[in-house]
Amino acid sequence: MQRLVRQARADWRQRLEAVGMDFHTIDGAVYWDESACYRFNRSQIDVLDDATAELHKLCLHAVAEVIRRDWFDRLRIPRWAVPYLTASWERGEPSLYGRFDLAWDGSGPPKMLEYNADTPTALPEAAVVQWFWLADCQPGADQFNSIHEKLIAFWQRYRQHHAEVYFAGVADSAEDAGNVFYLMDTALQAGIRPHWLAIDDIGWQAAAQQFVDLQNRPIRALFKLYPWEWLLREEFGPYLPKAQPSLLEPAWKQILSNKGILSILWELFEGHPNLLPASFVDKPLLGDYVRKPLYSREGANIEIRRGAHVVESAGLYGDDGYIYQRYTPLPNFAGNYPVIGSWVVGGEPAGIGIREDKTEITGNNSRFVPHFFVED
Template sequence: MPHKSPSVFATLLGYAPGGVAAYSSDYDTASDIEYPKRSAFRSYLDGIYMGYKWQCVEFARRWMYINRGTIFDDVAMAYEIFDLRSVRNIANNSRLPLQAFCNGSKNLPQPGSLLIWEQGGEFAETGHVAIITEVFPDKLRIAEQNLDHQIWPEGRSFSRELPATTTEEGEYWLKCSFNDATILGWMTQTEDDRDAEPSPESNKQLFNLISRRAKVQVKTQKSWLNVANEDEAAYVQAMHGHKLSAVTADQYRYYVLSETAHYALQRAANELHGLFMHATDYVLENPSLLNKFNLPASILPKIRQSWDNRLNELITSRFDFAMTPQGLKVYEYNCDSASCYMESAKIQGKWARHYGVHEGQDSGKDLFNHLVNAWRKSQAKGRVHILHDNDPEEKYHALFIQQTLKSADIESTLICGISSLRWDSLGNILDAQGQVIHWVWKTWSWETALDQIRIQSEADEAVADKYRPLWQRGQAPRLADVLLHKNIMIFEPLWTLIPSNKAILPVLWSLFPNHPLLLHSDFVLNAELQASGYVSKPIVGRCGANIQMVDDSDTVLEETGGQFAAQEQIYQALFPLPLVDGYYVQVCAFTAAGKYAGSCLRVDSSMIISKDSDCMALRFVNDEHLINQ
């Protein structure tokens, strides 16, 4: 039988029970006119985000919303749904239990259950999800999107059937239609947890951070970083020695987390990246919200253009988490000019080898390779100019990134400051060797450039409506002129100003209320936040500056000074970092190209992590190893 051509994107394929339409998601045939930018592919129903048109996850969430009034949390990949354990009741924002049953379970699937495939084969990287519509002893029927893009036969309310076998013991086994794909099982919203899979996070003990100390040996007094490598030499100079911790007494200290906690970090980072991207799109589509981000009006068109053209060009970013037995909560997303990459990807691994720490695995062992792959996937085709300030930490950070570029076969030039740059007669910006700059990676935050624009806007009202570079041949450009030049592509892109701004946190909470990874956040200090305790943060702030922590009795627990006191504030529910062996410990998760890439720790005797907070080694160890100790 000849293979049928897929139906054109958005073609109606059929209707599942409840009158829920399924559409073709053959993206190759999507109209550039109807879908001119990525945001046009976002699917909403009653103002609630369902997913991307017309993917399998979008269909499953839309079916549940229409038929049950519930939706499951947003996920990066379909197979990750199998790890969820609750759905949200839209009517009252309450949580209802969602049980997972492996293929072969005695707890049979029901109409309305979610059928989940593992990643791999036909569903490489993503997995797949379908809605179960009918269940029989020898088969079941499902409805889905994003498979073969074929119109369903007339009068049929399902896309296909899967063979099933019911054993004498009552086990229900499904056969996959594809030899290279695996059915994980089904998920049912029910209180009945007989034969259900436990939550990956059910053992709260596995989320305890544990402090360890390496054994003191004679060799540990020796130098252990290779100063013949420029990045390591710069690191040794900045730290005044061969050490990971700045505190002499802590040279032998490290922390461990379970493999379950590691998996939770991976899943959380991947899921949260998607949530922050959705919130960014929502903000850019709502001018009243965008106004709360205190961005110069003159660059808003450039931000929107950056989002439309360069959404997938994020090289790396960092989530900051509090991990405790009471839950895993994200504080913020550093999409722009994050730090600690070298400490995580290189230094802590060398520290462990030198000090003879072989317990578990280095939490940053894969970060370097993930960054290399992110560069290979990027659109940077020519020489990348790495701009950094005259700061010891920025220098070794820049040199480390240069190594990732070199491994990706991308040429680069390191530039300290911008005084050596010049305008040419055509309006290009040249480096000291006369090369035109086209690609830039920077350690400076975008906000540094925006401050220059704000000053220029105050002096010239015309600039307030449209940014104009101060172009003068032979003269040095300003940082803003470089970063906002129309012919220069910057990593990280301009749109990262939105998810890096703390104003995104109340937006996230409004879009995904009571999400288990989020903390209640608001633009105003409401009664609920006062009752729980809260943290006030400047919407644009860095390195823990100008933060105040207040408990439920209105007592200030901790506060920091800084240069962001004039900024508008947001308020976030108080969820303190765990205090472990004398230090408050923050777990950081890095992403590369939007996916989890590695982890590190920041520690401080203060409850607030700042620029001067220490890094310590983090190891992921086997669950049983921790439990049996």
């Protein structure tokens, strides 16, 4: 794994906007950063592929164990939602996607930092934007990236049950909109009729016991770029078991979108080479650690403690509790710390996207840097 410094394309902004990515600059700073790229060889890509498949398998096993052992209180999942969640798992409701965040420098086993199992973003830049970059800048190389094809294949299977799908997100977020509109496009390519709807425009029709759009049409299938823990706390959250719309991500993903799953995975598979030691706060780790809220996003409220040295980020999370995870250093390329986001689509490894920052906490504005690989 190498970080290569290179010249950005003169018209890179226009090229990104031409493929639908207009959030390439955030708060005046570059988000899409092609002044560098990461180089792998095929053997390293095989390692990432295998590790992602293995972690996905472990996570599915962990869901079954949480349900079997009734560990919902450990994850702060409200009791009223447990039968709904359990039924979702037992029905085998499909999962569209997820993203494992990995620490890896190209040697040894990749280590799982966390699993973005419910509302992962940085999708269009991983699936499409860096693919077009590859064609322009590294035409003789390859890329670990079948995300786009696997998304369309998922929607083709999903279309057998739902010919139209509503896509909901936060209306005033350009990044969220970019992710949702990209997914709508992949669904359209698979023959599904997609409909955009702001999350707060979803209505409840009490007489029919169903969720509806602004024209009072029933919502049978819904993709929501909106966290499960927020959804359950909404006024209409308790109506979900009554209406039973088909949701992506499904209700059982609540188990995996909670950072408590890191502790549970270590408890179930202690010593696994792709996992880091982790524990709930009642069993604090000795030595250097990272403290993470059970529920948080975009690197908020993270504390890294290495001896007397502490790095922490601000935020509004932590009221539901924390977990501890053994600290593992991120690769350091001249002061740039990359995290590899390895995607699972339709249950299969699908490719990677890399985010990097000047600190070891990856946040909302951390840069996306493209990658490629060559034969050994």
